Amino acid sequence: MVPAIPHSTLPEVSAADWRVLRALGDGTTVAELADREAFSERDMYRQLQKIWLRLGVINRHAAMVRAVKLGLLD
Numbered sequence: 043m044v045p046a047i048p049h050s051t052l053p054e055v056s057a058a059d060w061r062v063l064r065a066l067g068d069g070t071t072v073a074e075l076a077d078r079e080a081f082s083e084r085d086m087y088r089q090l091q092k093i094w095l096r097l098g099v100i101n102r103h104a105a106m107v108r109a110v111k112l113g114l115l116d
Contacts, residue, residue: 059093060114067106067115 055063058079065075076086094100097108109115 055093055096059096060109062090062093063105063109063114066102067109 062075062079065078070078072086072090073083075081076083079086079089081089090102090105094102094105097105099105099108106115
């Protein structure tokens with residue numbers, strides 16, 4: 043089990059961003075996310091890039107690892 047990061051060091055990520063991260067962790071595709079969030083696929087990729095930036099990571103895999111470390115995903 044990965045230890046959770048202290049609350050004081052949590053990045054500024056919105057509830058909608060966490061919802062997207064959880065969906066990705068559950069295996070939802072970007073196309074499915076775009077449809078669910080009412081974005082085009084291109085806009086969804088842009089949104090994901092913004093989430094990665096706020097998390098301090100560069101890709102989906104690193105974002106999932108970071109989300110686990112933050113205690114947001116199992």
